[in-house]
Structure formats: C-alpha cells, structure tokens
Amino acid sequence: MMRLIPNHTSQIKRAKEISFRFDGQTIKAHQGETILVALMGNGIKHLRDAPVDVKPRGAFCCIGLCQECVVKVDGQLVESCRKIATDGLVVQSLRQ
Amino acid sequence: MIKTCDVAIIGAGPAGANAGIMAASQGCRTIIIDEQAKAGGQIWRAKSAAIKSAPNTPETIDGDRLRASIDASNVTHIANARVWQIERELEKWVLRLIINGRSEKIVSKVLILATGAREYVQPTPGWTLPGVIGLAGATALIKQDLVIPGKKIVVSGTGPLIFYVASEIRRLGGEVSAIVTPNSPVDWMYAIPSMFSRPELLWRGFVWVADLLLSGTPIFWRNVIKQIDGETKVQSVTVSKVNNDWSPLDQKRLIEADSVCIGYGLQAATETSQLSGIDLKHQPELGGWVPEVWENGETAIDGLFVCGDGTGIRGAAAAEIHGKLVGLSAAEIITSNVNFPRSALLTSFRRASRFGMAMTALSIPRKGLQKLTTDKTIMCRCESLRRCDIEHQMEAGAATINAIKSGSRAGMGPCGGKYCQTAIAKLIAEKEHRTEAEIIPPTPRPPLRPVPASELSGEFEYTDLPIPKPAPL
Numbered sequence: 001m002m003r004l005i006p007n008h009t010s011q012i013k014r015a016k017e018i019s020f021r022f023d024g025q026t027i028k029a030h031q032g033e034t035i036l037v038a039l040m041g042n043g044i045k046h047l048r049d050a051p052v053d054v055k056p057r058g059a060f061c062c063i064g065l066c067q068e069c070v071v072k073v074d075g076q077l078v079e080s081c082r083k084i085a086t087d088g089l090v091v092q093s094l095r096q
Numbered sequence: 097m098i099k100t101c102d103v104a105i106i107g108a109g110p111a112g113a114n115a116g117i118m119a120a121s122q123g124c125r126t127i128i129i130d131e132q133a134k135a136g137g138q139i140w141r142a143k144s145a146a147i148k149s150a151p152n153t154p155e156t157i158d159g160d161r162l163r164a165s166i167d168a169s170n171v172t173h174i175a176n177a178r179v180w181q182i183e184r185e186l187e188k189w190v191l192r193l194i195i196n197g198r199s200e201k202i203v204s205k206v207l208i209l210a211t212g213a214r215e216y217v218q219p220t221p222g223w224t225l226p227g228v229i230g231l232a233g234a235t236a237l238i239k240q241d242l243v244i245p246g247k248k249i250v251v252s253g254t255g256p257l258i259f260y261v262a263s264e265i266r267r268l269g270g271e272v273s274a275i276v277t278p279n280s281p282v283d284w285m286y287a288i289p290s291m292f293s294r295p296e297l298l299w300r301g302f303v304w305v306a307d308l309l310l311s312g313t314p315i316f317w318r319n320v321i322k323q324i325d326g327e328t329k330v331q332s333v334t335v336s337k338v339n340n341d342w343s344p345l346d347q348k349r350l351i352e353a354d355s356v357c358i359g360y361g362l363q364a365a366t367e368t369s370q371l372s373g374i375d376l377k378h379q380p381e382l383g384g385w386v387p388e389v390w391e392n393g394e395t396a397i398d399g400l401f402v403c404g405d406g407t408g409i410r411g412a413a414a415a416e417i418h419g420k421l422v423g424l425s426a427a428e429i430i431t432s433n434v435n436f437p438r439s440a441l442l443t444s445f446r447r448a449s450r451f452g453m454a455m456t457a458l459s460i461p462r463k464g465l466q467k468l469t470t471d472k473t474i475m476c477r478c479e480s481l482r483r484c485d486i487e488h489q490m491e492a493g494a495a496t497i498n499a500i501k502s503g504s505r506a507g508m509g510p511c512g513g514k515y516c517q518t519a520i521a522k523l524i525a526e527k528e529h530r531t532e533a534e535i536i537p538p539t540p541r542p543p544l545r546p547v548p549a550s551e552l553s554g555e556f557e558y559t560d561l562p563i564p565k566p567a568p569l
Contacts, residue, residue, distance in 0.1 A: 032145030058226025062233030
C-alpha cells in the first residue's frame, strides 16, 4: 500500500537494555527511558487505584502534571512519566 | 543555594528560550528554569538518552536549532527544575525551586513567565481508564521516547493535533483504529485562508490527512467519543455523531481499541501569572482565561512579563517571535542601550498569530460537548468526584469554583485542579445560566508543583527539636 508517511521503526536505534522490578515482575527497559515508557513497552498500564472508588488508573498527561502515574521508588512517591528507570530499580505500584 | 540574576525566565519552550537568548544578547545576566531535562518545551521536546539515533522530523530540527542557540548564548539554563513558589521581596522576584529533590532559590530583578499551555479534556465516561491519555501526553511520549501508547489506538479531539498524533503513530509503526473529531471538513475549509500564511504547515497537514485516507484509516468527522468502554483497561470506544453545537446524538457506533488519545484544545497555563498577581481576562479566541498582558509582554506589575502561549494560544511560531520581543522589553528594564529593530518582529508575530489563532478557533470546544459529562462521570480525577457530587455542592449553595473546592475537595488533590477546574467552571456556567467569563478561576496556591514534605520542613534530627521544660505543677 502506498504510504506518504514512512514507517521509521527500523531506523530507530535505542540504548542498551537494562531491567528493573515492578511489583516483583522483571521489566526490560532501554537505558534512559522513563519508568512509564518501560512499563508501557511491557503492556502494563494499570499503575494505581484511585481513592474513594478504588478503580484502576494509569498515566494520563504524561508530562508530570496530573499525578495519575505516580508509583513508589525507595519509599518515595515519584511520577513514573518523569523518573528515569535505572538497572535494578525496585518500583512498586499503588494498586490495592 | 541562592542564585541572583537580572532576568529569570520560567519555561524553556520556544517563547522562554528566545526571550532568554534575546535578553542575554543585550547584556542581561539571564537564567532560564525548566522542568524538562532539555530545552524545547512541549512542541520541541527533546529525545531521551534512550534514543541513540532516529530520523529527524521538523520538530527535532527546530528543537535542536533552539538548543544550539541556547548553548551558544550566555544564558544559564537550569534543567530538571520545578518552580513551586513565586514571591516579591524588596522589589525583587524570589523563585523557589526543586532540582533533583534539592531546594534552590533564585533572586532576579525581572521575571518572564513562559509556562506555555495545558490541554483541556472534557470529562467523558471511562476517561479515567488506564490506556486513555491526553493528546498532548501522546506527543510527549512520541517526541521523548518514540513510543506509542498501544496497538490499536483511537485518536480523538479537535483541531490539528489529532492529525499530527495519528500520523506520528503511523510513522512509529502503530495502527490508528480511527480518528474521531467533532470538527467538520467545512470547519477546516474556513481555516484554510488563514493557513496560507504558513504554506509549509498547510502542506504538512495535507500530507497527514492524505496518508491517513490512503491507508484506509477511518476519519469520523462531526463525531465524538461518547464513552470509553472497559473494566480495567480500554476495550472499545462508543462514538456518536454530533450536531452543530457538538451535542452528541443518540445513534452510536462501537470501535475496538486498546488505547485512546484525546484532547479538546489548549489553554494558557495561568497559575504562575495568577500567583505573581496578574489579573486574568476571558478571551475565548485565545483558549479561555489569559493574563492581562500588553503585546510587548509587559504587565501591570513592575518587572513582570509574560510571553508565548501562556498569554493565549497562538502556537509555537508566534511564541518564538513573541519570546524575542518580550526578551527585548525585559532587557530595557536592566539596561538603557537596548538597540534592536522591533517592527519586523512585530509584523511577523502578528502574521504567525493569525495562523495559530485559526488553529485555536478549530480546537475550542463548543457548548454541546459538555453533555459528554454524564451524571456519574468523574470530573475531579484526584478525588474521584463525579458530576453529581459537584452538582450536590451547587445545590447546597456553592456558586464559585472556590466554594465547590472548599466543599468537596475538587481541585485540592495532587494535580492542583489542573484537570477539573475548567470543566467545573463550564458546569457552573451552564447550571446558573451565566457565561464562562463570569465564572472566576480559582485562587492559585503554592506549591505550583508537588513538593516533598522534607523541602518544606528542612532537614532536622528529632533530638534537635527544642522541647520546653514542663511547667511546674
């Protein structure tokens, strides 16, 4: 099929792979990407449960404003869309 | 640590960066503070370290050019820094910021606010499901890490951003299940004359749409997403035709999807302006509430300027030129020998604004869109408050956003009201038969961004706490 917008996937070179833990699961990531991007690449979107109705939530604004993608790293709440994933990092979701 | 300078600028997008470069070129000691790792703002967001190499796009080219100009200038660019408080002390501006968890203070003679825009999303049933992201959020993922949010993506909303996002999803190997927009081809036809001022952008838009049509991607004009279906993730979207004021009609269509990118236009991010004491005015043609600012960026407050989309949505091209103009205005406060011809800049600013405002006109939500927010739809995401909960407050007498906030906590959650207050304002206007211009925005409160509690309290040991001797019995 004719395309006016070429598919660039084969021309994108990504950094070396690292891995971290998310709720006990091993997640592969490229060095330098955010926790959110790595989780998304592994098909994980449900990051926490909302207060009051306890319904599933995930990233929404992806630029550090909405706080929907917050996860726990070293006991601190961090925005997964801004926190860079590093090798061996232990990340916990806020799912109940 | 405390840093002092002549001109401090919040935001390193097209407006802020150019303001800084211009001010520095006139001899001002200039600091630009930005929350991203690299300059460029949302429009020219830089690739992350995870991308070793990738084909260039118009955005990466413009962004790299901007970043090179900052490097070549005398501007001090403080990256990964979030300003959370702005104060006026002894005729100087005091900014408090957090950099990698540490606290810093910047004191400057002049302050330029270049905080850009934020996106409006009309609360819609299912919009809180994981897998639903903002259109602007999608552009961030695409530009920074060259990733897309799913495998079968529905792109929905108003204005040109939907076509950009859909086209980028295809460039990155993804599948766009459908494009859903309440705009009609006729709306676009009316915008074309204003777009001739930027023929290269008009052509680019034409290629996006032609490619989508060639690929057989369905484009549902005059349609909206009425509901996003799924229990723990997105499974499908329910789409419905709209009438002229964008009220959804009854007839429905189901589209399978695993993710949704949705947005209904941009609005000026006004929190820093409000916190600095600038009055707001309602200008729907610029996206809604905007700070009171003259064309040269001056405000009623001494030593305070605003530039770019933070003064109203005119787009990146206009922001770039506006930044230069405002950088010059700010430099005039510091030095008396500013010598730079401004009339050509003003002319090109006005021309670029015409293009940007035509895009804003396409993006502005019409009244009927509010009907997407049903009784049980969550409006305040942070506190899980539904429309009926907000209406309950109104029935009890709350007629302002501040009153609703006090009564229900809507807008008091971690996002600071950024994603609910406009929708709530629209709801109040509708229920009280008033115009949106009559619904005053809520009072902004620091912190502008979440701050770790340790930064507010400072470091101390428990044993350092002074404990007074007990009073004698």
